Amino acid sequence: MNRYYYDMHIHSCLSPCADDDMTVNNIAGMAALKGLGVIALTDHNSCANCPAFFKACRRCGVVPVAGMELTTAEEVHLLCLFPTLETAMEFDGEFKQYRVKIKNRTEIFGNQLVLDEDDNVISEEEFLLPPASSLTLEEAAEKVRSSGGVCLPAHIDRPSNGLIGVLGDFPEKPRFGFVELSANAYGGEYAVALPDISAYGVVKNSDAHHLWEISEAENYVTLDDEPYSGDLIRRRLFEYLKGEKA
Amino acid sequence: MTVNELAEKLGLERVFVAEPDRIIEGAYAGDLLSWVMGRAKPGNCWVTIMTNVNTLAVASLLDLSCIIICENSEIGAELSDAASAKGLNLLRTGMNEFEACAALSRLL
Numbered sequence: 550m551n552r553y554y555y556d557m558h559i560h561s562c563l564s565p566c567a568d569d570d571m572t573v574n575n576i577a578g579m580a581a582l583k584g585l586g587v588i589a590l591t592d593h594n595s596c597a598n599c600p601a602f603f604k605a606c607r608r609c610g611v612v613p614v615a616g617m618e619l620t621t622a623e624e625v626h627l628l629c630l631f632p633t634l635e636t637a638m639e640f641d642g643e644f645k646q647y648r649v650k651i652k653n654r655t656e657i658f659g660n661q662l663v664l665d666e667d668d669n670v671i672s673e674e675e676f677l678l679p680p681a682s683s684l685t686l687e688e689a690a691e692k693v694r695s696s697g698g699v700c701l702p703a704h705i706d707r708p709s710n711g712l713i714g715v716l717g718d719f720p721e722k723p724r725f726g727f728v729e730l731s732a733n734a735y736g737g738e739y740a741v742a743l744p745d746i747s748a749y750g751v752v753k754n755s756d757a758h759h760l761w762e763i764s765e766a767e768n769y770v771t772l773d774d775e776p777y778s779g780d781l782i783r784r785r786l787f788e789y790l791k792g793e794k795a
Numbered sequence: 796m797t798v799n800e801l802a803e804k805l806g807l808e809r810v811f812v813a814e815p816d817r818i819i820e821g822a823y824a825g826d827l828l829s830w831v832m833g834r835a836k837p838g839n840c841w842v843t844i845m846t847n848v849n850t851l852a853v854a855s856l857l858d859l860s861c862i863i864i865c866e867n868s869e870i871g872a873e874l875s876d877a878a879s880a881k882g883l884n885l886l887r888t889g890m891n892e893f894e895a896c897a898a899l900s901r902l903l
Contacts, residue, residue, distance in 0.1 A: 623845065623847050685847070708827075708829070713829060714827060714829045714830075715827060715828060716828050716829075716847055716849040717828035717829045717849055717852070717853055718852065720847060720848060721848070722848075741829060742829075
């Protein structure tokens, strides 16, 4: 058993609100410097940078997880993580039909850059990524789960786009095993009054939009990693997140 | 004014009406449920586009007189079933929230 320090919520330069310096190699390199073992790329409503992210992470010796921060029809942010790169890209392809077609205006929202493994810009996403998709929370959770992925409500302590802020409380459906809290918990007048979350597993992620926001080696999961391989660690992480193994 | 009279005057679709004679006391508009939960008052008519089933939990908690769903936002079977289970008044209109509030302000 070993401790794996993680950050499972990181945006790349594909997200318009993220810094253009959030290239896949910069993210992987920074995570390695900080001593993180597992990191997930979770851009708004797209997995387009995950293939390059996987290659960059392998160079740096960090285990990559492909993900997406999905915006539901209610404007709840749902952190979706996929067991393999292939399942993520398949989900991404199917998800495109549920996105709204509003053209991005880079001077207002920022760039949406798709990279190759050497950080070269290979294309730009034409439609603005973050707005609400047409999938309800329940529909989105069902689709993620049937693809083999896991999903958890993102930054539930944040008033905007957090599940509790938007819906007031946990809905009866869908059920979640884990919730995400912001690494720097919100406080003061912006704090959301959280219901009892003792029945939930908690992960704390950075939601980094800039390189310096990526988590330090603070939050970890303990995983059985013998015989060691990136695939095994990812599999064990998903067993943990699905509640199959504590 | 009662819920029934309001539905009549504004031509609202009656998705489910449990208490047609419930008196409307003021109104509140908003879509962020945590925000509405802390601010709307008992008896208010609530104008929103949010059709998650938690909308009804908030209306029930605050004892609101009715909910008006705007812009014909899609109402799933779960929401209408929950309205009948909780005995709430659920109405719908093609008006947007501004138009619905403007119409309400002329009547209330």
